Amino acid sequence: DQQVKQNSPSLSVQEGRISILNCDYTNSMFDYFLWYKKYPAEGPTFLISISSIKDKNEDGRFTVFLNKSAKHLSLHIVPSQPGDSAVYFCAYISYNTDKLIFGTGTRLQVFP
Amino acid sequence: EPEVTQTPSHQVTQMGQEVILRCVPISNHLYFYWYRQILGQKVEFLVSFYNNEISEKSEIFDDQFSVERPDGSNFTLKIRSTKLEDSAMYFCASSVLLANTGELFFGEGSRLTVL
Numbered sequence: 001d002q003q004v005k006q007n008s009p010s011l012s013v014q015e016g017r018i019s020i021l022n023c024d025y026t027n028s029m030f031d032y033f034l035w036y037k038k039y040p041a042e043g044p045t046f047l048i049s050i051s052s053i054k055d056k057n058e059d060g061r062f063t064v065f066l067n068k069s070a071k072h073l074s075l076h077i078v079p080s081q082p083g084d085s086a087v088y089f090c091a092y093i094s095y096n097t098d099k100l101i102f103g104t105g106t107r108l109q110v111f112p
Numbered sequence: 113e114p115e116v117t118q119t120p121s122h123q124v125t126q127m128g129q130e131v132i133l134r135c136v137p138i139s140n141h142l143y144f145y146w147y148r149q150i151l152g153q154k155v156e157f158l159v160s161f162y163n164n165e166i167s168e169k170s171e172i173f174d175d176q177f178s179v180e181r182p183d184g185s186n187f188t189l190k191i192r193s194t195k196l197e198d199s200a201m202y203f204c205a206s207s208v209l210l211a212n213t214g215e216l217f218f219g220e221g222s223r224l225t226v227l
Contacts, residue, residue, distance in 0.1 A: 032214035043116070043203045043218030044155060051214075089155060093214050098143070098168045100216055102155040 003027070004092060004103040012109045019077040021106050023090035026071065030094045035064060035075045036102070038087045044102075047088075048075070080110045114138040116219035118204050124225045128193050133222045135187045135204030144187045145205040145216065146179065148172075155203065161187065194226045 003026040013019045023033070032051050036044035050057040050064045050073070057064050063076045077084055090103040117136045125131050137144050146158040159169040161179055178190045187206075191198055201223050205216040 034214050038155075041220070043205070043220050044216075045218065046215045049214045098160045098162070099145070099157045099170075100214075101157060104154045 004090060004101060006088075006090060006103040006106045008106050009104070010107040010109070012111065013080045015082055015110055015112050016079045019075075019080045019084065019108055019110065021075040021077075021088050021090075021108065023073040023075075023103055024071060025073065025092065027094070028068065028071065030092045032093045033064070033066060033073050034091045034093070034100070035062075036089045036091055037084075038089065038105070044089060077108075080108075082110050082112060084108060085110050114217075116204055116206055116217050118202075118219035118222050120222055121220070122223040122225070124227065125194055127196055127226055131191045131194055131198075131224060133189045133191075133202050133204075133224070135189075135219055136185055137187055137204065137206030138217055139185075141206035141208055141217070143167075143207045143209065144179075144181065145207075146189045147203045147205060147218075148200040149203065149221075150197075150200045158189075158202075191224075194224075196226050199224055199226045 005024045032049050034049040035047040037047050038044045048059050048062045048064050050066050055066050065074045087105045087107050089105045091100045119134045144161040147155050149155045157170050159173045160167045176192045180188050201221045203221045204219045207216050
């Protein structure tokens with residue numbers, strides 16, 4: 001079964017600098033990896049995704065990198081802004097399933 | 113912008129009582145989900161629903177849980193006899209076709225507190 005791990009429970013970054021959030025997985029059978037952002041007392045919101053056939057996807061300040069040989073996923077936010085302060089979850093959809101499985105989350109704090 | 117709405121935002125109940133959490137998914141979506149997040153833990157999949165039946169469920173979703181789409185717009189989660197460990201934030205979500213886009217739209221959640 002797929003394991004998705006976010007080994008850093010928290011990250012603190014100064015405004016304007018790059019935030020790098022990491023995610024490791026165990027099983028290569030997946031369709032998509034995604035990043036979701038969650039503010040307190042709100043539902044998760046979709047941020048960016050990457051399919052299994054790509055190694056990079058970019059959307060504005062957000063870039064997701066997929067290293068299939070290392071089974072590693074990362075989200076780069078540059079430049080970081082105070083409004084980016086939230087919990088970030090990596091998640092995946094695997095073949096032939098109908099569900100999104102979330103990692104444990106990393107709390108990002110961007111300070112002025 | 114269309115959004116998923118959930119009611120109630122917070123419900124407090126006694127252990128053993130039945131609870132119904134309600135959701136109105138985005139109108140043109142076909143796939144519906146319930147997730148939950150126990151305080152400080154990750155967001156966990158409970159159940160997915162398509163074409164008026166459960167398509168997938170987790171081991172958390174035991175006989176105490178049920179889902180229903182009674183009228184073509186609402187999507188409900190019922191917990192028959194609540195336990196203390198059911199205390200969590202419950203999120204409803206919907207999508208057009210998850211495997212196609214990978215994107216779920218979540219509601220703001222219903223906080224359930226079981227005393």
